Amino acid sequence: MNGIDLTSCAGTFTVNGGTITNPTGTGVMILNGSVTFSSSGAVTDNTGFAVDVDNHDSNNVTFSGNITSTGTGIRVQNCGGGTKTFSGGSKSLNTGANSGVTLTSNTGATITISGGGLVITTTSGTGFNATGGATAVNVTGSGNTISSPTGTALNVNATTIGASGLTFQSISSANSAAPDGIILDNTGSSGGLTVTGDGSNTSLGGNSSGGTITNKTGSDLSTTTGIGIYLNNTKDVVLRRMTIGSNQNHGIRGLSVTNFTLEYSTFNGTNGTNPNNNGYDQYGEGCIVFGNQSTSGLTGTGTITSCLISGGSARNLSIVNPSGTLNRVTISGCNFGHNGAGGNGSLSLEARSGATLNATVQSCTFTGSPGDASNFTGQQGTSMDIIYGGVTATPGTGLGNVITNNHPNNNIGGSNITLGYQWGL
Numbered sequence: 270m271n272g273i274d275l276t277s278c279a280g281t282f283t284v285n286g287g288t289i290t291n292p293t294g295t296g297v298m299i300l301n302g303s304v305t306f307s308s309s310g311a312v313t314d315n316t317g318f319a320v321d322v323d324n325h326d327s328n329n330v331t332f333s334g335n336i337t338s339t340g341t342g343i344r345v346q347n348c349g350g351g352t353k354t355f356s357g358g359s360k361s362l363n364t365g366a367n368s369g370v371t372l373t374s375n376t377g378a379t380i381t382i383s384g385g386g387l388v389i390t391t392t393s394g395t396g397f398n399a400t401g402g403a404t405a406v407n408v409t410g411s412g413n414t415i416s417s418p419t420g421t422a423l424n425v426n427a428t429t430i431g432a433s434g435l436t437f438q439s440i441s442s443a444n445s446a447a448p449d450g451i452i453l454d455n456t457g458s459s460g461g462l463t464v465t466g467d468g469s470n471t472s473l474g475g476n477s478s479g480g481t482i483t484n485k486t487g488s489d490l491s492t493t494t495g496i497g498i499y500l501n502n503t504k505d506v507v508l509r510r511m512t513i514g515s516n517q518n519h520g521i522r523g524l525s526v527t528n529f530t531l532e533y534s535t536f537n538g539t540n541g542t543n544p545n546n547n548g549y550d551q552y553g554e555g556c557i558v559f560g561n562q563s564t565s566g567l568t569g570t571g572t573i574t575s576c577l578i579s580g581g582s583a584r585n586l587s588i589v590n591p592s593g594t595l596n597r598v599t600i601s602g603c604n605f606g607h608n609g610a611g612g613n614g615s616l617s618l619e620a621r622s623g624a625t626l627n628a629t630v631q632s633c634t635f636t637g638s639p640g641d642a643s644n645f646t647g648q649q650g651t652s653m654d655i656i657y658g659g660v661t662a663t664p665g666t667g668l669g670n671v672i673t674n675n676h677p678n679n680n681i682g683g684s685n686i687t688l689g690y691q692w693g694l
């Protein structure tokens with residue numbers, strides 16, 4: 270039996286307070302119909318869905334009370350219109366092998382989770398799963414977290430992130446398992462993902478308060494397994510105070526990303542197992558890898574600040590753009606450690622065809638790589654503007670980079686920076 274069951278209903282249904290506690294079925298079921306629904310009551314369900322909104326194509330649904338689930342969480346699916354809002358101060362979803370939030374095929378609907386306090390904990394279930402379309406999906410407020418040790422923590426696929434964006438304090442997926450930790454794949458042009466961490470720590474490498482994503486396993490070239498964070502055709506991604514490491518394919522893999530910020534984060538262990546040209550991974554696997562010879566990795570602007578980056582199988586940080594404009598990526602205050610024995614340059618930026626790629630690298634430390642410490646290469650017809658180091662108005666506070674090379678597989682006889690030009694590679 271459901272706590273509230275509105276099937277094929279119209280009109281207005283309002284609940285002022287009260288509590289629904291552990292019905293044998295769904296806490297609140299809204300199926301078909303056009304009812305305008307509003308509830309300030311609390312819903313707790315330990316077996317089925319706390320809330321299930323299905324095929325509700327018009328008018329609004331609002332839950333402003335707290336929601337608790339140890340069953341199958343919150344589901345909104347097949348909704349073609351209206352706004353579905355969850356604004357209570359606490360949404361606690363501990364759903365084991367089930368997804369905490371499931372948003373599926375909601376073309377025409379807007380789903381907003383506001384007020385903070387969204388705490389999703391699963392074992393192998395996908396924490397937050399939004400697929401198949403929506404006019405907009407928004408998550409706002411403070412204290413939003415996802416922990417999915419052996420599942421994908423956040424999956425947004427073919428679904429528009431709204432202008433208010435998705436904001437989480439932390440996102441973690443930190444046990445050995447195949448699925449990527451975070452997937453943003455075709456998320457529209459309105460908004461992006463922000464991971465804040467504790468909001469205060471600005472130490473080199475941060476304090477992992479933004480979450481830990483480690484030990485993802487999967488076959489080469491997979492986009493859904495073996496990668497810490499997979500970004501494709503997405504924008505305005507901000508990651509702070511995260512630790513990403515020991516992922517079989519990549520730490521972060523990005524294609525067609527517009528605007529990217531990474532701050533106070535650590536990449537450790539070994540990210541990637543194949544340093545060689547391998548299908549769309551033409552430059553090998555690594556810690557942070559944007560683009561390939563056919564698809565630009567990062568356009569718009571980029572910021573990478575105060576990060577510890579080491580252990581890339583091929584490169585620690587790679588940006589390759591065959592088209593578009595990146596103006597500019599600013600890399601500052603980072604420490605680049607050793608990459609893999611079969612790797613090449615630690616930091617490599619490449620403009621191909623007609624791309625524009627501008628970069629600033631300042632106050633960074635490079636401790637060694639088999640190839641170049643930093644490599645900047647422009648193909649015929651490209652434009653690159655590189656600022657490497659610099660000075661300030663105050664003597665003794667220069668912005669220079671420190672380069673050494675104690676990598677045991679160094680094959681160039683020393684440490685260096687390379688500015689290259691390629692005629693038709």
